Amino acid sequence: MNAPSEAIVINDLWKIYSRKKSLKISSSDVENEEYVDELDKGEDAVVAMKNVSLTVNHGETFIIMGLSGSGKSTLIRCLIRLVEPTSGEVVINGQNVTQMRKTELVDFRRQSLSMVFQHYGLLPHRTVLDNVCFGLKLRGEQLEERRVKAAGALEKVGLKGWEKYYPAALSGGMRQRVGIARALVMDAPILLMDEPFSGLDPLIRRELQDEMIWLQKEMNKTIFFVTHDLSEALRMGDRMAIMKKGEIVQIGSPDEVIANPADEYVAKFVQDERDQVQRAEQVLAREKTRKEEAAHVS
Amino acid sequence: MFPEAFQVHIAPAVNRFIDNLISSYAPIFDSISAGILSFLLTVNNILDAVPWWGYILAVALLSWYSSKKIVASIVLAALPFFIGMFGLWGMALQSLSIIITSVLMALIIGLPLGVLMAEVRFVAATLRPILDGMQTMPSFVYLIPAMMLFGLGRVPAVLATLIYALPPVIRLTALGLNQVPKAIEEAALAYGATRWQLIKEVRLPLAMPSILAGVNQTTMMALAMVVISSMIGARGLGQEVLLSINRIDVGRGFEAGISVVFLAIVIDRLTQNMAKRWEPPKR
Numbered sequence: 001m002n003a004p005s006e007a008i009v010i011n012d013l014w015k016i017y018s019r020k021k022s023l024k025i026s027s028s029d030v031e032n033e034e035y036v037d038e039l040d041k042g043e044d045a046v047v048a049m050k051n052v053s054l055t056v057n058h059g060e061t062f063i064i065m066g067l068s069g070s071g072k073s074t075l076i077r078c079l080i081r082l083v084e085p086t087s088g089e090v091v092i093n094g095q096n097v098t099q100m101r102k103t104e105l106v107d108f109r110r111q112s113l114s115m116v117f118q119h120y121g122l123l124p125h126r127t128v129l130d131n132v133c134f135g136l137k138l139r140g141e142q143l144e145e146r147r148v149k150a151a152g153a154l155e156k157v158g159l160k161g162w163e164k165y166y167p168a169a170l171s172g173g174m175r176q177r178v179g180i181a182r183a184l185v186m187d188a189p190i191l192l193m194d195e196p197f198s199g200l201d202p203l204i205r206r207e208l209q210d211e212m213i214w215l216q217k218e219m220n221k222t223i224f225f226v227t228h229d230l231s232e233a234l235r236m237g238d239r240m241a242i243m244k245k246g247e248i249v250q251i252g253s254p255d256e257v258i259a260n261p262a263d264e265y266v267a268k269f270v271q272d273e274r275d276q277v278q279r280a281e282q283v284l285a286r287e288k289t290r291k292e293e294a295a296h297v298s
Numbered sequence: 299m300f301p302e303a304f305q306v307h308i309a310p311a312v313n314r315f316i317d318n319l320i321s322s323y324a325p326i327f328d329s330i331s332a333g334i335l336s337f338l339l340t341v342n343n344i345l346d347a348v349p350w351w352g353y354i355l356a357v358a359l360l361s362w363y364s365s366k367k368i369v370a371s372i373v374l375a376a377l378p379f380f381i382g383m384f385g386l387w388g389m390a391l392q393s394l395s396i397i398i399t400s401v402l403m404a405l406i407i408g409l410p411l412g413v414l415m416a417e418v419r420f421v422a423a424t425l426r427p428i429l430d431g432m433q434t435m436p437s438f439v440y441l442i443p444a445m446m447l448f449g450l451g452r453v454p455a456v457l458a459t460l461i462y463a464l465p466p467v468i469r470l471t472a473l474g475l476n477q478v479p480k481a482i483e484e485a486a487l488a489y490g491a492t493r494w495q496l497i498k499e500v501r502l503p504l505a506m507p508s509i510l511a512g513v514n515q516t517t518m519m520a521l522a523m524v525v526i527s528s529m530i531g532a533r534g535l536g537q538e539v540l541l542s543i544n545r546i547d548v549g550r551g552f553e554a555g556i557s558v559v560f561l562a563i564v565i566d567r568l569t570q571n572m573a574k575r576w577e578p579p580k581r
Contacts, residue, residue, distance in 0.1 A: 082484055110490030121485025124578035125503045135489040137499075166579040186489070 006091075007190055007222035008056040008079065013088035015049040015074050015246075027087035048074040050246040052088070056239075058189075061216060061223040063233040065269070066243035072226045075243070076194050079224065080109055092190065110139045113190035114183035118198050120175045122167040122182075128154065129163035132181045139186075146185075153185035154178075156215065173204035180212070184219075193225045197232065209235055230273050234258075242266050316443050331448045334399070334456055341402075342395040350387060353378050357564055364571035374567055377560040384553040386535060390561060393534030396452060396527065397520045397565075400459035404516050408464050409509070412471025413497065422472065429465040437462060437526050445530050455527030459520045466515035474508025475501045510573035517569060521562045535561070 014030040016039060023044050029035055030051075039045040049071040056062040064072045077083035079090055081097060090097040093112060100108060114135060122131050129150050136146035154160060157177040167175055176196060183191055197205040209232060216223065227233055233240050234254045241251045242265075250262035258274065261267035319327075348356075358375035365371065381390045414421045437458055444454040478501050486500045502509075528536030535554050542551030 080488060082487055106490050106492055108490075109488060115485070115488040117481060117485055117488075119479075119481040121481045121488075123482060123500065123504075125506075134486070134499075138486075138490050138495060168579060182489075192488075 005057065006055045007058045007060070007093060008054075008062075008224060009089075009091040010052055010054050010075075010079075011089040011091075013049060013052040013075070013078060013090065014086045015047075015071070015078060015083060016086045017046040017048055018044065019046065020044045025086055030087045048246055049078070049085075052243075052246075052248055054241055054248065054251060056222060056224060058222055059220045060238045061225060061236055063237035063240035064224070064226045064243060065228065065230065065233045065240055067228055069245075070243040071246035072228075072243050073194060074246075076192055076224060076226050079192060080113065080115070081105060110135070112188055113192055114186040114188045115192040115194065116176070116179045116183050116196045118195040120167070120179045122175060122178055124167055126166075127163065128159065128165050128167065128170070128178050131167065131178055132185055135182060135186045149185050150181070153181040156184060157181045157211070171204075172200050173208060176200065176208060180208075184215070189221060191221045191223045193223060195226055195228065198228065205232070212236065230269055234273065242269065316446060320446060327447045331453045334403075334448075334453050337403075338395060338399045338452055338456060341399050342392070345391050345395050345398075350382055357568070360568055361571065364568065364575055370567075374564055377564050381557045381560055384557060386538065386554060386557045389533065389535050389538055389554075390557055392532075393524050393536065393558070394561065396455055396459060396532060396534060397517065397524070400456045400463055400520050400523075401513070401517050403456070403460050404464045404467055404520075405513065407460075408467035408512070408516070409471055412468045412509070412512070413475065413502075415468060415472035416475035416501075417497075425468065429468060432461050433465045437523070441526070441530055450531040452532045454530050455523075455532035458527055458530070459523040462523050463516045463519040466519060467509075467512040470512030470515065471505065471509050474505030474512075477508065478504045504578070506576040507573055510569065510576055514566060514569040514573060517565050518562060521558060521565070524558055 014027075016025045016030070016036070018025055025039075025045065036047060036050070040047045052071075052075060054062075064075060066072045074083055078085040079092070079097065081100075085098060088098065092108075095108060095112070097105070097108065123134065126134070129147065132150035132153055133146040136149060141149075151160075151163065154163060157180050159174065159177050159181065162170070162174070167178065170178065176199075179196070197208050200208065213236060223236075225233075225236060227236075237254055239251065239253050240257060241248050242257065242262075243249070244265050250257055250266050252260075257266065258270050261270050354375050357378060358371050361371035361374045362368070378390075381387060411421075411425065415425050416422070440461060441454065441458050444457050448454045448457060475497075482500060482504070483496060486496050491499065524534060525536035525539050528534060528540050535558050538554035539551055539558075542548070542554065
């Protein structure tokens with residue numbers, strides 16, 4: 001089998017949530033534009049994701065950016081069918097996820113990827129070490145082996161010595177480190193991250209971002225990263241897609257997006273970042289002149 | 299007045315149904331009865347084999363183990379001693395054997411049903427009104443047919459207690475399973491948990507405090523049935539209460555009544571402390 005160059009390929013992916021039991025939406029419905037518009041306006045259904053297509057290359061950190069309700073969480077869940085897409089296709093590492101049977105899907109989730117969640121999703125009744133072991137246990141690995149691997153992963157995220165504690169004893173940042181260790185220990189080629197740092201305070205967030213970047217240099221995984229924080233996207237991402245009301249409005253490298261926003265929505269997003277850069281430049285310039293003047297006086 | 303023309307009675311149908319059951323299925327009920335009786339006798343024999351101080355020691359140790367409070371443990375261990383002082387030890391053990399038998403049966407039936415109720419919507423929809431009925435139907439209504447089907451004595455008492463005590467364990471099991479945070483379930487699924495793994499590794503352990511609260515409730519309900527079941531000939535503390543009511547012997551009734559209360563307090567504290575130990579650690 002020759003490995004395809006794309007890690008993740010998404011073709012025309014749709015998700016329409018039905019709010020009424022009687023309303024069944026089939027995959028062919030999405031082709032009828034008028035019907036979709038009608039659903040979108042009505043109360044009975046929510047069009048969460050419209051016609052999303054993108055490809056993520058191996059070893060790339062791909063960011064999905066958007067405000068809440070833009071469909072980014074739906075998208076990342078559709079990748080491993082935590083949410084069933086209404087229509088469209090997801091191919092990961094050459095395997096067609098959308099066509100898998102249940103048992104294949106379970107196997108695929110165990111082997112091919114791991115996920116980090118905004119709300120950690122740790123088991124409160126298990127120790128930190130056992131939480132990290134969880135995925136390996138589901139995979140059916142032996143106790144000794146998974147303990148050794150988990151201890152290694154915990155060391156990687158800087159939680160050595162915390163193995164015997166329970167999640168409740170940990171701060172938010174540390175819990176998310178456990179979440180990251182749980183994902184890393186799976187040794188899967190693809191990492192899905194759903195707003196992993198959004199619930200953390202700014203300093204811890206930055207710390208974890210830096211660590212993630214540092215780890216990624218070593219691991220070279222394919223990372224699919226969802227966030228609503230532009231500066232996070234700019235720091236972490238090789239490429240990014242910006243979502244608005246379930247649609248992708250722009251895909252490009254961070255530089256491209258900042259330099260050439262595709263529409264007003266993206267421009268507004270980017271404006272803050274530009275303002276900050278401008279302000280930083282001004283501050284630095286003022287500081288410089290002040291120092292020069294001081295040097296002059298003395 | 300409600301118009302007489304609209305009156306319809308289902309009483310004859312119910313009577314016929316029960317008569318039919320008795321005449322056609324007597325062997326089946328006899329074998330069920332024999333099964334329950336042998337279970338009950340085993341429990342009774344085990345209880346009888348333990349010396350009286352064994353109970354007091356066990357209560358003290360269990361309480362100490364689960365709560366780490368010395369005074370509370372000593373007080374709790376003194377309660378069964380009082381029952382013995384009233385001369386009601388043997389009767390308390392007989393009541394206890396009925397309670398333990400019906401609670402064990404309630405758990406064997408109730409836990410799987412609770413899991414089913416949480417997992418399958420159809421089961422939940424059908425079970426809910428039945429459980430309501432079991433809890434609110436006056437117990438004498440089913441005591442009479444139970445007596446007709448299973449004879450007098452301890453077996454119908456166990457069944458009547460079972461009917462009354464089963465709903466809380468089913469309900470609280472289902473409730474606990476449904477209260478597991480969606481974020482945790484989602485994470486387990488994302489790592490490739492099958493439906494059974496999700497139940498076993500995530501939902502059941504997280505539901506454990508609620509399930510144990512159900513066990514506690516079930517035991518308390520079973521205790522409440524002690525007096526009523528003595529009316530159909532089950533021996534135990536209830537019999538003593540009944541006897542003193544008939545003789546208007548207030549003091550004797552009080553001794554038996556307070557013994558039921560002591561029994562209830564001991565069982566309640568022990569199961570509650572056990573439930574606390576199952577809660578996810580706070581630190």
